[in-house]
Amino acid sequence: MKVLMFGWEFPPHISGGLGTACHGLTKGLAELRQTDVIFVVPKAFGDEQKETTQLIGANQIAVSHKEYSFFEERETMELVEVDSPLIPYVSEPEFWELKSKRYSNQPRFVQTDEGLRVNFSGNYSGNLMSEIKKYALVAGVIAAENSFDIIHAHDWLTFQAGIAAKEVSGKPLVIHVHATEFDRSGGNVNPRVYAIEREGMETADHIIAVSELTKNIIVEKYGIPPEKISVVYNAVEPVDNLETKPYAKALNEKIVTFLGRITMQKGPEYFIEAAALVLRKMRNVRFVMAGSGDLLYPMITRVAELGIADRFHFTGFLNAGDVHQMLRMTDVFVMPSVSEPFGIVPLEAMQFNVPVIISHQSGVSEVIKHAVKIDFWDTLAMADSIYGLLSYDALSRHFKTGGKTEVEHFEWIHSAQKLVDVYRSVLNQ
Amino acid sequence: MKSVCLLFQIHQPFRHRRYRFFDIGADHYYYDDYTNDAVLTGIAAKSYLPANQLLLKLADKLGDKLKISFSVSGVALDQFEMYAPEVIESFQQLAKTCCVEFIGETYSHSLASLKSNAIFREQVQLHNNKIFSLFGQKPRVFRNTEMIYSDLIGVQVAEMGFDGMVTEGAKQVLGWKSPGFLYVNAINPRLKVLMRNYKLSDDIAFRFSNKRWAEYPLTADKYLKWLRNLPEQDEVVNLFLSYEAFGERHAKESGIFTFLEVFLEKIAQSTEFELSTPSKVIKDLQPVSAVSVPHPISWADEERDLTAWLGNEMQKEAYEKLYSLSDKIVECTDNSLMKDWNCLQLSDHFFYMSTKVSTDGEVHKHFNPFGSPYEAFINYMNVLSDFILRLNRHTSPGNETEELKKRLAEKELKIKELEDNLLMLKKSQSNKTRK
Numbered sequence: 001m002k003v004l005m006f007g008w009e010f011p012p013h014i015s016g017g018l019g020t021a022c023h024g025l026t027k028g029l030a031e032l033r034q035t036d037v038i039f040v041v042p043k044a045f046g047d048e049q050k051e052t053t054q055l056i057g058a059n060q061i062a063v064s065h066k067e068y069s070f071f072e073e074r075e076t077m078e079l080v081e082v083d084s085p086l087i088p089y090v091s092e093p094e095f096w097e098l099k100s101k102r103y104s105n106q107p108r109f110v111q112t113d114e115g116l117r118v119n120f121s122g123n124y125s126g127n128l129m130s131e132i133k134k135y136a137l138v139a140g141v142i143a144a145e146n147s148f149d150i151i152h153a154h155d156w157l158t159f160q161a162g163i164a165a166k167e168v169s170g171k172p173l174v175i176h177v178h179a180t181e182f183d184r185s186g187g188n189v190n191p192r193v194y195a196i197e198r199e200g201m202e203t204a205d206h207i208i209a210v211s212e213l214t215k216n217i218i219v220e221k222y223g224i225p226p227e228k229i230s231v232v233y234n235a236v237e238p239v240d241n242l243e244t245k246p247y248a249k250a251l252n253e254k255i256v257t258f259l260g261r262i263t264m265q266k267g268p269e270y271f272i273e274a275a276a277l278v279l280r281k282m283r284n285v286r287f288v289m290a291g292s293g294d295l296l297y298p299m300i301t302r303v304a305e306l307g308i309a310d311r312f313h314f315t316g317f318l319n320a321g322d323v324h325q326m327l328r329m330t331d332v333f334v335m336p337s338v339s340e341p342f343g344i345v346p347l348e349a350m351q352f353n354v355p356v357i358i359s360h361q362s363g364v365s366e367v368i369k370h371a372v373k374i375d376f377w378d379t380l381a382m383a384d385s386i387y388g389l390l391s392y393d394a395l396s397r398h399f400k401t402g403g404k405t406e407v408e409h410f411e412w413i414h415s416a417q418k419l420v421d422v423y424r425s426v427l428n429q
Numbered sequence: 430m431k432s433v434c435l436l437f438q439i440h441q442p443f444r445h446r447r448y449r450f451f452d453i454g455a456d457h458y459y460y461d462d463y464t465n466d467a468v469l470t471g472i473a474a475k476s477y478l479p480a481n482q483l484l485l486k487l488a489d490k491l492g493d494k495l496k497i498s499f500s501v502s503g504v505a506l507d508q509f510e511m512y513a514p515e516v517i518e519s520f521q522q523l524a525k526t527c528c529v530e531f532i533g534e535t536y537s538h539s540l541a542s543l544k545s546n547a548i549f550r551e552q553v554q555l556h557n558n559k560i561f562s563l564f565g566q567k568p569r570v571f572r573n574t575e576m577i578y579s580d581l582i583g584v585q586v587a588e589m590g591f592d593g594m595v596t597e598g599a600k601q602v603l604g605w606k607s608p609g610f611l612y613v614n615a616i617n618p619r620l621k622v623l624m625r626n627y628k629l630s631d632d633i634a635f636r637f638s639n640k641r642w643a644e645y646p647l648t649a650d651k652y653l654k655w656l657r658n659l660p661e662q663d664e665v666v667n668l669f670l671s672y673e674a675f676g677e678r679h680a681k682e683s684g685i686f687t688f689l690e691v692f693l694e695k696i697a698q699s700t701e702f703e704l705s706t707p708s709k710v711i712k713d714l715q716p717v718s719a720v721s722v723p724h725p726i727s728w729a730d731e732e733r734d735l736t737a738w739l740g741n742e743m744q745k746e747a748y749e750k751l752y753s754l755s756d757k758i759v760e761c762t763d764n765s766l767m768k769d770w771n772c773l774q775l776s777d778h779f780f781y782m783s784t785k786v787s788t789d790g791e792v793h794k795h796f797n798p799f800g801s802p803y804e805a806f807i808n809y810m811n812v813l814s815d816f817i818l819r820l821n822r823h824t825s826p827g828n829e830t831e832e833l834k835k836r837l838a839e840k841e842l843k844i845k846e847l848e849d850n851l852l853m854l855k856k857s858q859s860n861k862t863r864k
Binding site: 286296305322 | 453
């Protein structure tokens with residue numbers, strides 16, 4: 001069975017869950033040895049090429065790094081390359097760097113994240129939509145040039161590409177929803193994005209959601225019959241046990257960590273309020289907010305206002321190595337997301353023997369038992385749990401050992417197996 | 430005869446390196462040596478050295494008609510000693526000419542005057558000692574960081590034994606009054622106050638090389654004409670500016686050095702004007718009235734207030750957290766901690782966190798090592814967190830021999846300090862008897 005897959009990025013970027021998920025899923029598929037995958041990502045990943053070619057060798061996945069050079073007229077191609085507002089899936093440092101540059105024709109780049117949320121803060125024009133159409137055109141070309149049995153498109157920016165490939169080839173289309181516009185926007189939904197998502201969901205032969213939470217949104221907000229949707233949970237890449245050894249801390253202090261993009265969706269402000277509450281009760285604790293995002297500056301100001309800046313630290317964007325070091329130093333991990341379709345990071349934290357506190361408003365809370373679950377807005381409960389995990393060793397030990405054992409069962413190969421089952425049932429229809 | 434009082438300010442901060450969260454508790458070195466070295470040697474070569482050279486030449490030529498005063502921060506002197514000792518030497522030569530007065534300020538260009546009397550005193554004492562050991566002068570007049578002044582600060586300064594203070598001739602304070610007179614502190618009239626003529630000072634400091642300025646090009650003759658046009662009753666013209674204006678802000682090619690040379694010569698030779706220093710102004714002139722400054726003023730920005738350093742939440746938070754350590758610092762005797770403490774107090778750190786947008790802000794952006802005020806804040810708080818950890822470790826009881834060794838070293842230091850003070854006293858005694 002051959003799968004034509006449209007994605008947006010591949011690790012080593014760890015900017016968010018989508019790249020990690022695509023990598024994990026394709027790796028899992030490769031291990032199963034039942035499918036071949038042609039993985040298509042848009043241009044502008046020059047730095048990834050090496051990594052992805054390695055991927056071919058190691059995992060038998062044909063990663064076709066197609067570029068926009070499919071356009072026949074030379075001008076068009078140049079236009080796309082130079083003028084493209086899609087500098088997609090910018091990792092955060094890249095994004096801030098790009099943002100600080102001046103372009104003659106705003107906006108030249110889209111901030112996309114794990115859920116491919118587009119940053120509409122600029123004077124958003126029709127450019128993005130036309131770029132998506134162009135990606136769809138290219139997808140049509142790829143579909144005509146390659147043979148495959150099924151099409152798989154990840155998140156809304158690739159939906160039109162998936163539809164185009166379906167039209168050209170007549171093969172069934174499976175779309176994978178890692179996040180919806182409702183998660184990303186917090187209710188302030190962009191109608192055009194919604195329209196694309198809905199078109200994709202309606203055209204698709206089957207839909208994969210990353211959690212029941214997401215499935216419910218698809219049913220309720222997009223009017224899709226529930227039979228058409230399957231839930232495939234994400235998993236986590238196992239790490240070497242040596243790597244997860246607690247870091248010999250220079251400080252004899254507890255560390256509580258928030259790790260993720262600092263955007264409304266992730267609920268950073270609730271973490272700060274809870275931190276202020278905890279700091280009233282105990283002093284030998286530090287809070288760390290690792291990551292970057294459009295709410296970073298307001299969050300820094302808030303911390304200064306609360307007068308806790310000597311105990312609350314911002315690290316900015318962390319690369320993979322630093323994330324691991326951070327997790328090794330961490331005593332409690334908090335994910336107070338307002339709306340999180342899945343959320344892989346708590347699983348990573350559990351691998352590092354870190355007790356986690358997650359919000360009910362996350363997909364991952366459906367599947368893990370060894371986590372403290374609270375409502376994102378309940379800062380008192382959050383502060384309580386942080387204080388408890390820091391103060392009572394028995395409690396944190398329970399979550400550490402239980403969590404570590406539990407998380408070992410989350411393997412990508414299981415997710416991939418579910419995916420293959422979905423492919424089979426779609427092909428048999 | 431009007432006095433023309435020239436005061437040049439010299440300050441260079443110790444910039445912090447990028448200090449990450451992971452460094453807290455693990456690495457206690459905070460400084461960006463490369464940048465500090467590069468910036469300082471660059472400015473020394475472009476500005477301080479050639480300007481000093483010019484003044485030395487004029488001192489030869491004009492003798493004691495040349496009168497110049499300097500206010501050099503302690504941290505700047507530290508950096509000269511580290512990176513450009515030749516600058517110290519050339520200042521020492523200038524000090525020997527008797528044309529130059531060194532005036533007092535806080536050692537680390539700090540904002541301590543607004544917060545803690547004890548720390549403020551300590552800062553001033555440190556600076557006095559430094560100036561005395563390098564140039565053999567005991568400062569009689571005080572210039573607070575960035576010309577920050579209020580009635581209460583003036584009282585503290587008078588208590589420390591200074592005769593006078595220099596500050597900004599801010600509009601909101603002077604109103605219809607002219608900066609061209611000597612004033613006194615509103616609470617303690619023994620302290621004289623010199624007010625800066627910001628218009629004439631900034632003509633040289635900021636506008637000189639600006640080609641879009643209506644008065645461009647500025648010549649010494651034109652400038653003298655402006656001085657002559659000042660109200661007849663005015664007794665003094667206070668021109669206080671950064672020394673970097675010569676050679677750094679205005680490049681050598683703009684003719685700034687020639688301007689300075691010709692201007693000083695003409696003033697020295699004129700019958701209407703004489704060059705003076707703050708101490709001489711205080712001696713020569715009678716104060717005309719008290720000046721009331723209930724809220725602190727500075728020479729920064731259009732507002733002439735403190736908002737450049739203590740304007741937003743981040744600045745206030747960092748500032749409060751820093752000076753909440755005052756009590757512990759008073760007990761602290763560790764040299765390396767004290768050195769870091771002095772550098773943490775630099776007002777520049779707070780300036781980097783400013784979110785103010787203003788034309789004057791542009792001037793400082795040039796020297797700001799951070800991409801944004803938020804980065805500056807994060808970095809500063811990380812450094813401060815590490816410092817607090819070290820300070821706590823130090824002030825909590827440690828092992829005994831360590832303690833004894835430290836006390837011994839402490840004593841020795843104290844003895845040296847007292848010896849220095851004795852020498853200083855002797856010197857001022859002999860000065861008095863000579864008079």
